[in-house]
Amino acid sequence: MVNDKPNNKVLMVAFHFPPQAGSSGIQRTLRFAQYLPASHWRPLVLSAHPRAYAGLSSDQMADADALHVTRAFALDSARHLSLRGRYLGWTALPDRWVSWCLGAVPAGLRLIRRERPQVIWSTYPIASAHLIGAVLQRLSGLPWVADLRDPMIDDSHPHGRLPRLAAAWVERLAVRRAARVVCTTPGAVRSYRQRYPELPPERFCLIENGYDEHDFSIAESAPPAAARATDGPFVLLHSGIVYPSERDPRPLLAALAMLKRDGKADGRSLRLVLRAPVHVELLQALVREHAVDDMVEIAPALPYRAALAEMLAADGLLILQAANCNAQVPAKLYEYLRAARPLLALTDAAGDTAATLRAAGIDTIAPLDDAAAIAAALLRFLGLARAGQAPLAPEAVRRAQARSSRAAQLALLFDQVAAEARAPLPAPTAAAE
Secondary structure, three states: OOOOOOOEEEEEEOOOOOOEOOOOHHHHHHHHHHHHHHHOEEEEEEEEOHHHOOOEOOOOHHHHHOOEEEEEOOOOHHHHOOEOOEOOHHHHOOOOOOOHHHHHHHHHHHHHHHHOOOEEEEEOOOOHHHHHHHHHHHHHOOOEEEEEEOOOOOOOOOOOHHHHHHHHHHHHHHHHHOOEEEEOOHHHHHHHHHHOOOOOHHHEEEOOOOEOHHHHHHHHHOOOOOOOOOOOOEEEEEEOOOOOOOOOOHHHHHHHHHHHHOOOOOOOOEEEEEEOOOOHHHHHHHHHHOOOOOOEEEEOOOOHHHHHHHHHHOOEEEEEEOHHHOOOOOOHHHHHHHHOOOEEEEEOOOOHHHHHHHHOOOOOEEOOOOHHHHHHHHHHHHHHHHOOOOOOOOHHHHHHOEHHHHHHHHHHHHHHHHHHHHOOOOOOOOOOO
16 A cells, blocks of 8 residues: 555655656656655655757646745856857856756755655656755755766766866766665666775666556557558657667668668658757758668657557657767667567667567667668568568566556665664774773
């Protein structure tokens, strides 16, 4: 039985939260906050004023409005502190939303005094959230859980000397002062344990991303869109941002051009839909360069549940993840698994994305950086999908990825750090006296 009024409280510091539009990162905090009360933890969400968001959407505000949410002063340096499109670099360290600290720290202290939470939790990929978590931890003495998700620094991110120094400083602050550091992939946990061997390995924990069953139930019950012609092209959907480096689309577009040139595919047999890819002008130029305009559709963003409905209706789903992100797994992957549609992954076989898929029984995987291998994999994938033989994740595997299960894991972690904080210090030994 769920306790309607959980006794335990957690202060959750998160930039990505409704009404922000266009970030899958919203789902992690929003669903944790919704499901934590089932494990006797009441969330107190501390987020940013909506003016700091580049885009707004109301499609998930009903979920957010049911929660205890405080929105603190915040600006985007690139939009609010710029002159003729330029702004001072120090106003964007460690990120463009560092001004959020000015509003969030006093707002967080007021919440702590009034609500008396037992734990502070902050979440990346906005590094300022961890600055806020660190300051609140120092001022309150409460245990802090830093949700780093992915490595804050890798070979290609962040760009520039000062941003890298700032990110490294925030990362060190988090891993050394937080009671627990949470990552979303085994590779990220291994990476942090190797980089900080002086710290106890149990400080670094794994809580993966997932999908929300309630959202999928609504998407499945929605009236279907207009039916496609049965003799139309196979629709392969990539839903979400196509990063120029981390999800480089050029080898894929080159593979489409190869198949078209060899008469093995064209716009009548295959259509790649890039939904809400963000880098639209770059993609349009690449599509024209490879002369695959008839095979590629660059589509605008959809409301979240409409995007899930599109996944459910697609003939196939596409994951892109480069080798420089081997310690990361796109959050979208878990929604793809739940959608139970044929799935093609273009990623490094040695990375966590490929490992997650293989563990789910899916072997339709090819390297992202090899156009010839992609062309061959596409033909194999299309053949399997059209024959109804493409591998799908078993139902038990899909259920294990639910956000409600992830929230229960997080609640157990809060139980542990809260109990450790309450435990009396060991008595001094005779030698210490």
